[in-house]
Amino acid sequence: MNGMMTSPLAGLPIFRMNGIGNEILVLDLRRAGLEVAPAEARAIARAPGLRFDQLMVLQTPRHAGANAFMRIYNTDGSLSAACGNGTRCVAYVLGRAGEGETLTLETDAGPVRTWRAGETRFAVDMGAPRLGWREIPLAEEAPDTRNVTLAPEIQGAPAAFSAVNMGNPHAVFFVDDPLSMDLATLGPQLEHHKLFPERANISFAKIITQDEILLRVWERGTGETRACGSAACATLVAAARSGLSAREARVRLPGGELVIAWGADDHVLMTGDVELEFETALEARYFAEPES
Numbered sequence: 061m062n063g064m065m066t067s068p069l070a071g072l073p074i075f076r077m078n079g080i081g082n083e084i085l086v087l088d089l090r091r092a093g094l095e096v097a098p099a100e101a102r103a104i105a106r107a108p109g110l111r112f113d114q115l116m117v118l119q120t121p122r123h124a125g126a127n128a129f130m131r132i133y134n135t136d137g138s139l140s141a142a143c144g145n146g147t148r149c150v151a152y153v154l155g156r157a158g159e160g161e162t163l164t165l166e167t168d169a170g171p172v173r174t175w176r177a178g179e180t181r182f183a184v185d186m187g188a189p190r191l192g193w194r195e196i197p198l199a200e201e202a203p204d205t206r207n208v209t210l211a212p213e214i215q216g217a218p219a220a221f222s223a224v225n226m227g228n229p230h231a232v233f234f235v236d237d238p239l240s241m242d243l244a245t246l247g248p249q250l251e252h253h254k255l256f257p258e259r260a261n262i263s264f265a266k267i268i269t270q271d272e273i274l275l276r277v278w279e280r281g282t283g284e285t286r287a288c289g290s291a292a293c294a295t296l297v298a299a300a301r302s303g304l305s306a307r308e309a310r311v312r313l314p315g316g317e318l319v320i321a322w323g324a325d326d327h328v329l330m331t332g333d334v335e336l337e338f339e340t341a342l343e344a345r346y347f348a349e350p351e352s
């Protein structure tokens with residue numbers, strides 16, 4: 061049963077945004093009191109002109125003092141507990157509606173704080189990274205998650221990686237030339253590697269200097285994107301832990317640049333631009349077609 065004849069979401073307003081090229085939709089369901097089913101998320105991902113890397117769905121907060129609870133969908137309908145660029149886009153939308161310059165947004169990985177840092181610049185506190193192998197999670201014990209052997213190995217992929225959980229699982233491969241990596245081939249194999257029981261977001265990073273990193277990302281549940289904020293955080297943490305970078309660096313992605321800072325309080329802050337592309341409404345026809 062894949063076909064949906066209609067959806068109560070039809071007619072609701074939705075914001076198309078991007079966080080340095082990471083394509084984000086923001087759908088505020090707090091007032092409507094509705095939820096999004098995975099099949100509805102996939103239908104929106106297929107909608108002409110709407111497609112997204114992440115769909116940020118806002119729901120009534122669970123705790124007093126928070127502005128919203130965020131459910132974060134990938135294009136395959138799977139959920140993520142963290143999305144840095146999407147969170148910064150949500151801050152833009154709610155800030156524009158007068159909800160404040162600093163917001164608290166709840167996720168399945170805990171609350172995140174986000175605030176305006178300039179005209180179209182927003183920052184988010186992604187919290188502390190989790191670095192134990194069970195917390196990533198990895199399927200097998202790894203005594204040092206800075207350097208995990210990729211076993212079984214995959215042709216064309218480096219032999220080892222760093223593992224970091226930023227609310228979601230990340231594997232960071234340091235390579236000589238991220239631009240030459242065949243992500244379309246390597247991405248799916250690594251995302252689904254048996255070491256990752258919850259799959260993983262896959263980063264290919266090159267250290268340019270102590271405070272500049274070049275990065276390309278294959279995202280769990282979505283594929284290659286022009287930017288991934290939590291991956292930029294995971295990469296900075298992996299680099300700093302291994303002495304490859306400072307604890308603050310600029311991370312350059314195909315869609316733009318983020319400043320990532322891993323503070324003395326262990327929290328990781330991300331700052332960068334967001335852009336509102338357009339506001340539209342969900343159409344009934346998006347939900348009418350059965351999934352092939």
Ligand SMILES: N[C@H](CCC[C@H](N)C(=O)O)C(=O)O
Pocket residue numbers: 082113114134139140141142143144145146228229261279280281282287288289290291
């Ligand atoms: N683009 C997002 C992360 C999406 C992660 C998602 N693909 C997953 O963990 O399943 C970001 O800016 O942090």
